[in-house]
Amino acid sequence: xxxxxxxxxxxxxxxxxxxxxxxxxxxxxxxxxxxxxxxxxxxxxxxxxxxxxxxxxxxxxxxxxxxxxxxxxxxxxxxxxxxxxxxxxxxxxxxxxxxxxxxxxxxxxxxxxxxxxxxxxxxxxxxxxxxxxxxxxxxxxxxxxxxxxxxxxxxxxxxxxxxxxxxxxxxxxxxxxxxxxxxxxxxxxxxxxxxxxxxxxxxxxxxxxxxxxxxxxxxxxxxxxxxxxxxxxxxxxxxxxxxxxxxxxxxxxxxxxxxxxxxxxxxxxxxxxxxxxxxxxxxxxxxxxxxxxxxxxxxxxxxxxxxxxxxxxxxxxxxxxxxxxxxxxxxxxxxxxx
Amino acid sequence: xxxxxxxxxxxxxxxxxxxxxxxxxxxxxxxxxxxxxxxxxxxxxxxxxxxxxxxxxxxxxxxxxxxxxxxxxxxxxxxxxxxxxxxxxxxxxxxxxxxxxxxxxxxxxxxxxxxxxxxxxxxxxxxxxxxxxxxxxxxxxxxxxxxxxxxxxxxxxxxxxxxxxxxxxxxxxxxxxxxxxxxxxxxxxxxxxxxxxxxxxxxxxxxxxxxxxxxxxxxxxxxxxxxxxxxxxxxxxxxxxxxxxxxxxxxxxxxxxxxxxxxxxxxxxxxxxxxxxxxxxxxxxxxxxxxxxxxxxxxxxxxxxxxxxxxxxxxxxxxxxxxxxxxxxxxxxxxxxxxxxxxxxxxxxxxxxxxxxxxxxxxxxxxxxxxxxxxxxxxxxxxxxxxxxxxxxxxxxxxxxxxxxxxxxxxxxxxxxxxxxxxxxxxxxxxxxxxxxxxxxxxxxxxxxxxxxxxxxxxxxxxxxxxxxxxxxxxxxxxxxxxxxxxxxxxxxxxxxxxxxxxxxxxxxxxxx
Numbered sequence: 001x002x003x004x005x006x007x008x009x010x011x012x013x014x015x016x017x018x019x020x021x022x023x024x025x026x027x028x029x030x031x032x033x034x035x036x037x038x039x040x041x042x043x044x045x046x047x048x049x050x051x052x053x054x055x056x057x058x059x060x061x062x063x064x065x066x067x068x069x070x071x072x073x074x075x076x077x078x079x080x081x082x083x084x085x086x087x088x089x090x091x092x093x094x095x096x097x098x099x100x101x102x103x104x105x106x107x108x109x110x111x112x113x114x115x116x117x118x119x120x121x122x123x124x125x126x127x128x129x130x131x132x133x134x135x136x137x138x139x140x141x142x143x144x145x146x147x148x149x150x151x152x153x154x155x156x157x158x159x160x161x162x163x164x165x166x167x168x169x170x171x172x173x174x175x176x177x178x179x180x181x182x183x184x185x186x187x188x189x190x191x192x193x194x195x196x197x198x199x200x201x202x203x204x205x206x207x208x209x210x211x212x213x214x215x216x217x218x219x220x221x222x223x224x225x226x227x228x229x230x231x232x233x234x235x236x237x238x239x240x241x242x243x244x245x246x247x248x249x250x251x252x253x254x255x256x257x258x259x260x261x262x263x264x265x266x267x268x269x270x271x272x273x274x275x276x277x278x279x280x281x282x283x284x285x286x287x288x289x290x291x292x293x294x295x296x297x298x299x300x301x302x303x304x305x306x307x308x309x310x311x312x313x314x315x316x317x318x319x320x321x322x323x324x325x326x327x328x329x330x331x332x333x334x335x336x337x338x
Numbered sequence: 339x340x341x342x343x344x345x346x347x348x349x350x351x352x353x354x355x356x357x358x359x360x361x362x363x364x365x366x367x368x369x370x371x372x373x374x375x376x377x378x379x380x381x382x383x384x385x386x387x388x389x390x391x392x393x394x395x396x397x398x399x400x401x402x403x404x405x406x407x408x409x410x411x412x413x414x415x416x417x418x419x420x421x422x423x424x425x426x427x428x429x430x431x432x433x434x435x436x437x438x439x440x441x442x443x444x445x446x447x448x449x450x451x452x453x454x455x456x457x458x459x460x461x462x463x464x465x466x467x468x469x470x471x472x473x474x475x476x477x478x479x480x481x482x483x484x485x486x487x488x489x490x491x492x493x494x495x496x497x498x499x500x501x502x503x504x505x506x507x508x509x510x511x512x513x514x515x516x517x518x519x520x521x522x523x524x525x526x527x528x529x530x531x532x533x534x535x536x537x538x539x540x541x542x543x544x545x546x547x548x549x550x551x552x553x554x555x556x557x558x559x560x561x562x563x564x565x566x567x568x569x570x571x572x573x574x575x576x577x578x579x580x581x582x583x584x585x586x587x588x589x590x591x592x593x594x595x596x597x598x599x600x601x602x603x604x605x606x607x608x609x610x611x612x613x614x615x616x617x618x619x620x621x622x623x624x625x626x627x628x629x630x631x632x633x634x635x636x637x638x639x640x641x642x643x644x645x646x647x648x649x650x651x652x653x654x655x656x657x658x659x660x661x662x663x664x665x666x667x668x669x670x671x672x673x674x675x676x677x678x679x680x681x682x683x684x685x686x687x688x689x690x691x692x693x694x695x696x697x698x699x700x701x702x703x704x705x706x707x708x709x710x711x712x713x714x715x716x717x718x719x720x721x722x723x724x725x726x727x728x729x730x731x732x733x734x735x736x737x738x739x740x741x742x743x744x745x746x747x748x749x750x751x752x753x754x755x756x757x758x759x760x761x762x763x764x765x766x767x768x769x770x771x772x773x774x775x776x777x778x779x780x781x782x783x784x785x786x787x788x789x790x791x792x793x794x795x796x797x798x799x800x801x802x803x804x805x806x807x808x809x810x811x812x813x814x815x816x817x818x819x820x821x822x823x824x825x826x827x828x829x830x831x832x833x834x835x836x837x838x839x840x841x842x843x844x845x846x847x848x849x850x851x
Contacts, residue, residue, distance in 0.1 A: 036734075036736070036737045086373070086374070086512055088512045088513070093535070096534075096535070152566065155567070155570050156570065159570060159574050160570055160573045160574050163574065166571075166574065166576055167567060167570045167571050167574050167576065168560070168562060168567050168568075168570070168571045168576060169537070169538075169560060169576075170537070172576065173365040173538060173558045173560045173576065173577065174363055174365065174558065176532065176538070176540055176558070177534065177537065177538065178532040178533075178534050178538070178540065179532070181534070283563065284563045284564060285563075285564070285567060286563075286567065287560075287561070287562040287563040287564070287567050287568075287571075288563075289534070289535075289536045289537045289561075293536065293563050294536075297371075297536075300700060300731070300732070
């Protein structure tokens with residue numbers, strides 16, 4: 001247990017330089033990019049005096065190194081700063097939008113794994129069959145499809161033509177999310193107050209965005225599961241299991257799949273950042289009010305502190321996911337001890 | 339499997355329950371955004387639209403028109419010099435929380451806007467020296483000089499009265515949560531009862547409203563990230579009405595559909611081509627005239643906007659007082675006139691006039707790049723002109739026009755106040771022109787602006803603007819291209835959509851059949 005605690009602590013400490021490097025890159029890139037936030041913010045006919053005053057107010061007239069040190073100083077005190085465009089703390093929109101992105105990403109991940117792992121295992125079990133070919137074709141095709149295009153197709157087909165699912169937002173407008181929203185996690189909020197109608201509505205709204213996000217990434221998991229399963233199915237213990245007369249289905253899914261999962265779990269941590277990136281486009285396509293949409297809008301406005309704040313949070317989420325995945329090893333592989 | 343079916347049944351039941359009572363509410367979709375929930379800081383059409391529905395001004399436009407009529411005021415008088423306006427206020431008016439409205443409230447709000455010095459503060463400080471309370475229901479505006487269009491200014495949300503006990507005197511409010519009681523308390527037909535940024539805004543009828551009761555008790559705005567999703571949501575029935583901004587192809591498709599009511603609004607937005615007139619090759623007005631002659635407005639409107647906008651032949655939009663079509667005398671795609679000027683200046687096929695044509699890809703929407711390409715083709719119909727298209731995102735674009743880096747560039751204009759002055763002085767008066775990257779400066783023009791701004795005589799303004807529009811075709815510091823039409827699409831059961839050139843969308847006029 002003591003080893004586990006020390007491992008977790010080490011990983012957390014390692015995340016600090018990662019955040020620092022990310023932040024430095026973002027800080028420099030934003031300031032090197034053409035486009036002045038004050039020009040973007042003020043009206044078309046703002047006089048130079050007002051522009052200079054605004055720059056002074058925002059600290060943009062100071063040397064970049066001074067701005068950087070000041071920013072890091074605030075960050076150490078867990079202060080992400082104030083938005084340049086909207087007169088609010090950067091943490092405020094992040095706290096509001098993060099739950100929406102987490103809900104979408106987790107469901108996207110579930111769809112991705114729910115499709116990718118069984119299909120990959122089935123393809124490995126029936127290697128070189130028509131089914132295997134079909135599944136591999138699916139994996140390649142969905143991986144190549146741009147997320148927003150997939151989203152538009154699903155919206156048109158299942159939303160508009162068939163009318164089965166909503167095409168935008170986290171809830172129906174008439175549901176008035178503000179009435180039940182407390183934590184920002186609508187699934188939790190609706191269940192907490194026992195509002196089944198709202199819960200159903202929230203789940204219904206999650207279907208198309210989650211599928212859009214999940215299907216595209218499921219291609220990776222299909223290929224990964226298939227490749228690992230093929231290796232595992234050649235192992236001696238699989239041969240031994242078959243020799244003992246254990247049914248093939250049990251050999252493949254109980255004995256083979258569990259061992260093939262270890263590298264998949266590793267990839268899960270790595271793919272999570274891809275999911276977050278995919279969520280940016282999915283959020284735009286489905287008007288999903290999450291961090292991705294926030295990031296895109298603030299990039300257009302050159303709202304440096306908010307962009308930096310969102311990147312910090314993304315980095316922390318990816319680090320936390322990576323740590324979680326490492327800890328999962330112990331549960332999956334008894335040989336791993338901390 | 340049985341368990342899955344049971345879950346689906348419960349969800350289906352839940353969803354059907356959720357749609358009950360939908361008819362008393364209208365859902366309106368938009369791609370617009372709310373900025374600051376404070377009239378002292380908000381300076382954009384959508385946030386102003388919200389204030390126009392939760393609050394009111396001393397003067398207001400009759401819905402769907404440019405006619406100014408008294409609203410919170412019952413009328414006004416102006417002194418002979420034109421620098422003092424006295425408004426008589428409506429009696430018995432109460433804020434949505436029951437607080438009485440009076441002259442002190444008007445003064446408090448305008449003083450607050452000036453003191454906080456937010457983005458629209460210049461709409462007050464540039465013109466108003468002081469606001470004096472004459473008595474409980476009389477307020478006097480002492481101006482910095484004679485001004486003809488103060489009644490139009492007081493119809494802008496920057497001048498709207500808010501409850502002083504709710505808004506902080508020393509701080510701009512970003513979100514409604516920062517207000518005492520968590521709600522905007524004002525004098526409009528609706529109360530904004532809930533607001534989630536980029537998600538939704540909920541309006542309910544104000545029980546203390548002094549005017550006619552709104553046709554629909556509850557309006558919900560749903561905010562969309564893009565126009566395509568908004569169109570799909572309208573088709574899916576998730577929203578009852580969609581407004582600002584649709585893609586041209588979506589507008590065309592929806593216009594053909596019999597499922598929706600379509601309202602075309604001659605918008606106050608104009609688009610035009612700007613020349614940097616101080617340092618670039620276009621400091622020679624003859625070159626500006628040559629380029630202007632080559633522009634073919636109907637072709638741009640047809641090819642880029644599928645005929646949805648209106649070719650514009652003056653910087654003052656159609657439908658506004660003093661508009662004249664002077665640019666029609668120059669013509670569209672007048673290659674002969676352009677070649678005549680260019681040859682006279684020594685340009686030949688081997689030594690053509692070359693310059694960069696700039697546009698900004700996102701700020702004015704997706705069709706912008708197409709407009710640049712179509713214009714390039716029009717300009718190059720003569721071998722005497724060769725252009726290179728260049729683009730920059732909005733923040734960079736603005737920086738570049740300040741730095742005189744763009745010789746020719748597209749811009750668009752939404753007015754601050756509905757008056758011809760706001761469509762002309764920002765481009766041709768020395769200070770305004772500089773702010774828009776044109777850098778045109780002429781004492782004669784500045785004098786004309788001072789005259790039209792200070793006089794309250796309609797005949798003087800009429801002749802001044804007529805002269806200006808004629809002279810504009812000669813100076814050609816900017817060239818009007820089109821006046822944007824806006825489209826509202828709604829379900830067949832929605833009526834009462836009235837939006838005039840002011841672009842003010844009064845929700846209280848809406849009805850559900």
